Amino acid sequence: MRLFWIKGYEATSISDLTEVMGVGTTSLYAAFGSKDELYAEALRHYAANYEHLVWGRFREATTVREAVKAYLHDSAAAMTGSDCDLPHGCMATLGTVGSDGHTKLAGFMRSTRAVAFDVIVSRLARAVEEGELPPAFGIAKVGRFIQTVQSGMAIRARDGAERAELQGVAEIAMAGWDGFVASAEG
Amino acid sequence: MRLFWIKGYEATSISDLTEVMGVGTTSLYAAFGSKDELYAEALRHYAANYEHLVWGRFREATTVREAVKAYLHDSAAAMTGSDCDLPHGCMATLGTVGSDGHTKLAGFMRSTRAVAFDVIVSRLARAVEEGELPPAFGIAKVGRFIQTVQSGMAIRARDGAERAELQGVAEIAMAGWDGFVASAEG
DNA sequence: CCATTTATGTAGTGATCGATGCAGAATAGC
DNA sequence: GCTATTCTGCATCGATCACTACATAAATGG
Numbered sequence: 001m002r003l004f005w006i007k008g009y010e011a012t013s014i015s016d017l018t019e020v021m022g023v024g025t026t027s028l029y030a031a032f033g034s035k036d037e038l039y040a041e042a043l044r045h046y047a048a049n050y051e052h053l054v055w056g057r058f059r060e061a062t063t064v065r066e067a068v069k070a071y072l073h074d075s076a077a078a079m080t081g082s083d084c085d086l087p088h089g090c091m092a093t094l095g096t097v098g099s100d101g102h103t104k105l106a107g108f109m110r111s112t113r114a115v116a117f118d119v120i121v122s123r124l125a126r127a128v129e130e131g132e133l134p135p136a137f138g139i140a141k142v143g144r145f146i147q148t149v150q151s152g153m154a155i156r157a158r159d160g161a162e163r164a165e166l167q168g169v170a171e172i173a174m175a176g177w178d179g180f181v182a183s184a185e186g
Numbered sequence: 187m188r189l190f191w192i193k194g195y196e197a198t199s200i201s202d203l204t205e206v207m208g209v210g211t212t213s214l215y216a217a218f219g220s221k222d223e224l225y226a227e228a229l230r231h232y233a234a235n236y237e238h239l240v241w242g243r244f245r246e247a248t249t250v251r252e253a254v255k256a257y258l259h260d261s262a263a264a265m266t267g268s269d270c271d272l273p274h275g276c277m278a279t280l281g282t283v284g285s286d287g288h289t290k291l292a293g294f295m296r297s298t299r300a301v302a303f304d305v306i307v308s309r310l311a312r313a314v315e316e317g318e319l320p321p322a323f324g325i326a327k328v329g330r331f332i333q334t335v336q337s338g339m340a341i342r343a344r345d346g347a348e349r350a351e352l353q354g355v356a357e358i359a360m361a362g363w364d365g366f367v368a369s370a371e372g
Numbered sequence: 373c374c375a376t377t378t379a380t381g382t383a384g385t386g387a388t389c390g391a392t393g394c395a396g397a398a399t400a401g402c
Numbered sequence: 403g404c405t406a407t408t409c410t411g412c413a414t415c416g417a418t419c420a421c422t423a424c425a426t427a428a429a430t431g432g
Binding site for chain 4: 199200201211212215220221
């Protein structure tokens with residue numbers, strides 16, 4: 001899975017995988033069926049095992065602001081492999097697949113990314129319902145902003161950015177949050 | 187070039203290119219030498235021809251704020267092919283190359299991306315020199331933020347985002363700018 | 373009009389891609 | 403211990419990869 005994470009779908013070959021996994025091609029195909037399905041399974045494994053690094057404090061936060069701030073800061077940490085020795089970047093964001101064929105896999109990846117957006121928007125909607133944010137708050141707009149900043153972090157991490165840099169980005173993004181909240185309230 | 191733009195380096199084959207360019211492989215290799223060099227040339231062409239779409243108003247702006255705002259908004263427009271019929275996304279940001287071999291090409295792409303950061307930081311530095319921004323202004327930090335937002339826009343554009351969405355992202359990013367400027371001045 | 377140079381189209385290079393057929397090894401059931 | 407079944411290593415499949423040798427076509431120069 002780490003190979004897919006590091007190199008992406010296209011650049012990772014079956015022989016790369018069998019070598020690292022220590023199994024033959026036969027076993028690999030018996031277990032997964034195809035490279036596409038193997039990648040999808042790796043992506044599921046990735047999501048299941050590292051989800052808490054990014055979403056743990058988001059869920060436990062009491063205020064929306066804390067939740068969003070935790071999401072961005074913890075994304076910064078996870079993408080730079082600060083706590084563990086993880087590859088830089090986000091597999092779901094950066095494992096882009098060329099548009100040829102692979103439409104099923106591309107759709108799966110797209111929906112994986114969409115889930116993150118939905119989680120954020122749901123949290124924002126809850127905050128509006130509970131009166132924590134003003135009714136006129138642009139939920140989708142802010143949700144897209146947060147998603148965009150997090151995606152940008154993934155690219156920066158892949159280019160070698162370290163934790164401190166992305167933390168700084170998260171800080172200024174939160175200034176954007178505060179400014180937008182203020183304008184929505186005023 | 188558009189093929190490279192749309193599909194990226196790995197997913198674009200030489201036969202794809204000869205087909206759309208209407209030339210044989212011999213002519214192609216006589217002109218460019220290798221796929222790497224062809225891609226590098228395409229990237230140069232891309233940078234030279236579309237640079238003004240993103241940096242034109244940035245350069246002409248009188249204030250830093252206007253410049254940064256123009257950069258983000260025009261990036262949003264260019265990445266969504268609003269004015270012309272351009273592919274979505276940024277070739278320099280998204281044409282990622284697997285880490286194997288291609289180190290020369292990967293370095294060239296990295297430096298292309300770094301140029302954008304340098305241009306932004308230079309503009310910020312000038313603003314500090316001219317007293318438009320406070321001396322304590324975190325130039326690199328804000329520069330990285332702007333770069334990160336723009337990179338994130340590229341991913342969102344590739345995922346199908348339209349202009350309005352990315353314009354909204356740019357707006358909130360500018361709220362972040364204002365908040366950070368205020369905190370640096372205060 | 374011919375000779376020489378330049379450009380291009382065709383066919384094919386070895387390498388590697390994702391994916392399989394097959395035969396032997398390991399395991400299970402009794 | 404013997405059969406039946408599952409699993410795995412090896413060789414290989416056709417397709418395609420980036421790339422090139424070669425022969426022909428176009429263009430140039432006198």
